[in-house]
Amino acid sequence: MSAPPFLREVYREHVDHFGEPTDSIVFDDDISCEGYPARIDILIWDADDHCDMTTFSTIGMSSVPMPKAAYRAELHFAVRRHLDDKDKHRIARFLANLAMYPFQVGDPLDWWHTLRDPGPIPLYDTASCALLYPRFVEDGWDTSMIGDQEVRFLNVIPITPTEKDLREIDLIEDALSGLDIFEPR
Template identity: 35%
Template sequence: MAAPAVLREVFNAHRAAWGDEDDGITFDDGPAPVGRLDVLVYRPTAGTPMTSFTTIGMAVEPMPVGPGPGGGRRAELQFARRGPLSREDERAVAGQLANLAVHPLVTGDAIDWGHMIGLNRDFPTLPGCAAVLVSGPLTMSGRDYIRTSDGAVRILNVVPITEAERSVGRTLPPIEFVQRLIAETDIFAPRDHPVPG
């Protein structure tokens, strides 16, 4: 069965922005309407020292309309981790992203920029980060949405955070919290990694 047009358009937009993916991991039999979810993997290059991930499948339908913002919108997730990862770690990160992508369907609550979500364990490759912040663009060149024939598909950047960071995040407006995180820590690496300067 052919992928819905919105997902083909998201895929083509990722290819136009980032080029061909280095790998892809498919998760089948997700909760309806997300029967299939793909996580594309882009490995580091000389110009980009990140392993980047993006989902394709979450946007098959708008998120449920639940309490708080984000309901009724289509979205896809992105995540970046400084440096190369083993294939095993890539699969673990992809699995966590797949779980987050179906979170709105499982809970009935939409997610949007500024939301924090607790996890049952540490985010793969980032010890001590047992929650995530959902953010808008993290760099000046970051995309905030992808235009499709079914409307905008919002890009939700996944930022793993520690419990201490989550506590601070509860006291600040989301934009201020993201700016503080970026200024004080390398959000793309384990917390013991020095802040790039």
């Protein structure tokens, strides 16, 4: 089945920003549930000679409005290393499960939210919580308007429980300064 026009546009925005993905993994429910995305594609841009990061993005989370939110969202995740197929699949499954979180709990995800237990984060042994971060640089990309719908791109940053317990964003950012947040820890 072909993707709806809205998701085709979300995909096109990603290609415009990152180029064609080098890989993708699909998580497709055989039986769709009302109010839940029926399919989550995980796009992957492998690390290469020009960029030492493997980057992931969900496509499909934004197909359904999140509960209690005036915007839709997709997740981004990056790791500073080349990954084998096993690790790519583990991270893809983690992101697909995390994409369902707002629909399961009935609350939206947004920038600066922290999650105490988003499930095991592949490659990250001590950073078992998550911070949802906006763009990393002033002219970065964290929002697109698709028709009249705002889509926010939430960068999933693994953080430690101690960092999460700081609670205030400024304190968390201070704790992360000087760390390579894209390097598993």
